[in-house]
Amino acid sequence: MPIVTTLKADFYSSVQNMIHENEVYGVKRKTPSFAFDKLCATQELCLDYDITVLPPNQYLLPPTDPLITFNLSPEVSIRSKVESRATIILGIHAYDLHAIKLLDAVFTGNLVDVNYQARRSATAIIGVDCLNPWLYSFAASMGTALPPSIFDLWLTDLGGEYLIEVGSSRGQDLSKRYLKTKSARKVQIRQRDKFRQDSLNRYQLSLDRSAQEIPEILDKAWKNPLWEELGEKCFSCGSCTMVCPTCVCFDVRDKITLNLKRGERYRLGDSCMFDAFDKVASGENFRPTGTDRLRHRLYRKGKYMLERWGELGCVGCGRCVHACLVDIASPVYAYNRLVKEATQWPSA
Amino acid sequence: MAISMKLESSLYLPKLAEVIKVEPLAEKEKLFRLRLRDGNRLDHTPGQFVEVSVLGIGEAPISMSSSPTRDESFELGIRVVGNVTRALHRLQPGDTVGIRGPFGNGFPVSELEGRDLLFVAGGIGLCPLRSMIRYAIDKREQFGRIILMYGCREPAEQLFRGELVEWRQRQDIEILESVDRCPLDAAWEGSVGVITTLFPQLNIDRHRTTALVVGPPIMYRYVVAECLKKGIGKDQILLSLERRMKCGMGFCGHCQINNVYVCLDGPVFRYEELTKLKETEV
């Protein structure tokens, strides 16, 4: 696939055209942070950002997502409901794209979740390299600071222009339709690689071991007192999961009209950190304490998802590190502590 | 541009089923006989479950109680505990429910062929086991001994009393029954005490026997210990687990135990597998 360049000024006017003809979700300022939101004007777009409050998953797995609709009267009937619209996500960072790769594995693997799939295939992804990483991010050490090859277009800010890597035929079409490009020169590609390399060195948080070792570390850590130490402080507020790009758990509920004639079944985001997540009707709660839940979450991120879906469940974005008000949610902190203490505590 | 697709392939789309018969089993339990509106069979394996919807209330995972060896209808034994089950209990013949599934692995039926089957049921646990019991009865010649150990809290809580009478009369099934306590006015011929008190009377060939255990979580630890004492292999003790469950397909995350999903990898587990899971203390 080709690599091209475009002048920044040209790029921004192309974005204006893109907005005219498409539903474009881009990164905007949300003081003191940034957020994905529907773009109305090109001036709103901020491509030089460190982190967004929420990952762009909301466009693939909306907070509430109807699954079926039904009629109860005059006759019972059920229909599946899939809402999707052609969408462009503009400005995604590499770690968030890695997360989408994981979602793809979860929702379009052996069993296909049509609600996800319909939206996913209607969504074009234009990403951008994160050259000035966020204080809390540790994507470099998770190996997620550079994009997996599932993007349509990928931008790198070279100063006066963007270097654009075309990743798919949809990207090709977008580029043809909207962008004024020249092919990239070798020196520009070298420049990109250098910028990327520099950015990797700019991450302030990092794992003390390679990400591949996390499952092994966790294998020996089930009874580590760290879980208790952290878990005691947990609010069970689910903030860490709400901001996480790889959290996919959901609850399912029914809604019915006041005249009891029609209704809808929808899913909505749930969290394994909530007190009642594992509670069954008999009253049994299989993960009754904050400690149990915190440990489960960090095992899921560091081990279970990898074993089941082939990707680590943490992409190192750092959102949970910052979101947790009692500073206990950080995977990098927990994994590093476990590495340090691995020799001091008996394994389970 | 909004595209609203109606995809019939959605895994969340239940099939409509009609209630053809409702039978009380005990104070809080009823047996529902259902048939899919499209006339198709569910073709389940004993031990599998379905997601039953009462539209407008919600969905609940319920084990198949009937054997696939019979006609195209199927049966679910349901205890009232909350919203969906309460709504189910309000249903009358002719009413409609939604059914998704069957889900889960079920019992390893072909592997069980030729073996002695020790069914250990606690309370509502008889519902899922009944599916396998009836399967074994219908294909009686394919299996060795069939032993049913059934424990309840009180005689009045026994489910499938009519069938128990039938089974007791058969020569080819052995039945051991217990109740935790027995009111003075109740007629009761079985033992009094928790289900494990039945084990001393049990004589089995430990090499030929597979135990199929379903009951409340606290029962498992004690029953497994007894089975092990009898010399049944860790891989020949099968347990069906209950967890909170929403989708039934490994997406929603609720039923996860360490890295296994009860809905996909279970609900039937070998005890041996469970010993490797740190979150189940069976």
Place this chain on the structure above:
Amino acid sequence: MRPKVGVFDFTCCQGCELQILNCEEEMPDLIAALDIVAFREAMTERGNYYDIAFIDGACSRESEIVSLKEIRKRAKIVIPIGACACLGGVNCLKNAYPMDEVLKAEYGEAASYYDTIPARPISAVIPVDFFMPGCPIVKEEFIRVVQELLAGRDPYQPNDPVCAECKAGGNVCVFDKGMTCLGPVTRGGCKATCVTGGAVCWGCRGLIDEPNIHAEKEILESAGLSMEDITKRFNLFNVCQEGVWK
């Protein structure tokens, strides 16, 4: 048969009843689905038996205790609505003082004309079947609870802290802006409307079932609040849950 519904008000600002009237869009369907037989703020007609009684306001007079008991006798399902009815709400701030002092402060010489007792939630006076917290109640929640009751299920009671919906809604946490918040221990279900609306969570929906009070105190203290500030903060809506706090 449409269920007979009564809406009653006690010591409160009647904002929760107004929230019901604010369901403008759903009003025709609500009226079709419910037989509203008592709703003093909006209607003159009045019935004597209720399938569902919604009660707005705290109890703060002897006469209110009598009326509440009467309503309980006539109603199948009693649902307190709003912070005042569910928690006692702001009304309980006066409980810090002796009642005769309170009366005197307001009425001076004429204090003896009037009576008041320490304010308390409805559940402290009569058994209740559910509660719909919030100051004011959330319209959507009211509609949902009615729908669920009509459909024949127990209404769903949110029990996750406000933070969850706050984060899921994409808010920047107010702690990042140098403010403080009761979101981590307060019962959600309001879509974190106060944070979304530019303020902080004041705790109007009461505590979740198992709040981590210790951790909340810790984060408020590390944000610079004194124990006195923390107590005041918490007391705005939750005086009656003070025991839990201390």
Place this chain on the structure above:
Amino acid sequence: MSKIDIKVNQLTRMEGHGNLTVKVSNGEVEEVRWEITESPRFFEVMLRGRPWHDAHVLVSRICGICSVSHQLASLQATEAAFGIEPSEQTILLRKLLYVGEVIESHILHLYFMAMPDFLGAGSAFSLMKSHKDAVLCGARLKKLGNYVMEIVGGRAVHPQAATVNGFGRLPSHRDLLCLRGRLKEALPDLESTVALFKGFELPEFSRETEYISLTHPEEYAFIRGSIRSTDTGGASIDQYPEIANEYCVPHSTAKFAKHVRGSYVVGALARINNNFEQLHPLAKKAATELGLKPICFKPFMNNIAQVVETIHEAGEGIDIIDELLRAGIREEQISVTVRAGRGIGAVEAPRGLLIHDFTYGEKGSIVKANCIIPTNQNHANIQHDLEELVSCNLDKNEDELRLLCEMLVRAYDPCISCSTH
């Protein structure tokens, strides 16, 4: 009618709990009594020790219907105490927030509390069958008022965005454009409201009394200004204790008030009587059409004054938005420096003059608070009106007289839970 014995326990379609007693025997009025039984909540006590940043959150809970008024009065009291002058943008946004409250509150009264009387029904719910269009028109306008408060304040009841010296969250340019459109679209509904109320026959009753409201040289006063009386002219807001003269009556948990006569009136009619000339042109036109001009001594005309003010606020709303859009919405630094001192905030709640008077200690907590509520100021006048209304309607039968009395009380749109704060 020689003997009449009216006892209305808990008047309906009204905010709060009030009872009405009328006794007539042998053509002689024996007793007329307007009685407030609402449970007092003691806000002045609750306010003691509250920190400055949540005083407005607390006082908002004085009233669910006019929570914005209470918030603004208290924010202004706090700002006055701290010597803060909010920005032009803040004032415009507060006015806009107010537009929402006035529309919502007036429409709620007009359509849901007053209208059933004119159409011989017990509630707007029962009018859904016979007068569906009118009820739906009312619902739409009410929703509009709520929508304004949602956009500017965060939600309709106890909005959250307004804080000391600013707004915690600002509406976006897009929000405002949308809001402007909605206000414009509502004009036909407002015209129908005029036509509807023009068609109602208001009871003929007039009694000369005093009307008091805020007044402001540059605008039809809602959120700022000084005091003005139809009897005694101007006064500054810190003279309020000499104006209100609150006193207790044994049968009422709410205080009563009087100025130079035995009673006075605040509210929509008082504002129109004092500030008629500053009404928005659209509102003036409606006033003419509805036959309302100052000074009007007919209490039932308060309903009409509310119609006129609703139109005024809709017109104002559009103008305010235009001004905000011209200047562009800017994020502002909200800075507050705490100091000890006293501050008085005065606004015109939908039901009339509302004053909050706070004294702060060194650390920015309230040491003393006083709230003067509109309906308190009307209670005595309601009582006097009732007395006269009964004595000149002794020819009516008991039911007719009861309805007339109830309608009179409702015409004041009393907010009793407020008045028994």
